[in-house]
Amino acid sequence: MSDALFQRVLGTGFDSLSPLLKALHLAPGLRLYRGQVQVERGAHPIARVLAWATRLPPASQGEVRVEIDAREQCEKWTRHIHGHAMPSRLWSADGLLCERLGLATFGFRLSVERGAIVWRVARVAALGLPLPARWFDGVVAHESEEAGRYCFDVRAALPVAGLLVRYRGWLDVPSA
DSSP states (O other): OOOOHHHHHHGGGGGGSOHHHHHHHHOOEEEEEEEEEEEEEOOSHHHHHHHHHTTOOOSEEEEEEEEEEEOSSEEEEEEEETTEEEEEEEEEETTEEEEEETTEEEEEEEEEETTEEEEEEEEEEETTEEEOGGGGTEEEEEEEEETTEEEEEEEEEETTTEEEEEEEEEEOOOOO
16 A cells, blocks of 8 residues: 555545545645635634634635645645645544644544545544544535546534634646
């Protein structure tokens, strides 16, 4: 099996992905992708604080640049949206895709559903303190291919705070 992070986490499910999704997740080293994004942000004061703590992008619409640096054991993703950088670090542990985003660390269970990669929260810690995963049932992400483009749709909502962020759009990704 490859050393590619998403291939390790998805296992045999990775084989059912489109060539374009495989190309994005198998490419080693530093890559830069460009596309378009639409970002919605929640207005609740708690949502604003949590969005700041996890470095979520501001509400906007326009160009997105995504840098992915895939190394042996981890990947560093930096999403550039409307002058805002949203860096994160991804690695695998205990069969989960883990992501450090600002002050929070998430463990996502990945699955392949109708050709799309679906991310669902299995565990969360903030400042190293574990939080109940059920609080994060409203956090889900989808990666898919539509009309020859890599498409993403990420939505994060929490009880009481409501919507933190929803960002969706596409990237131009060369096929393998």
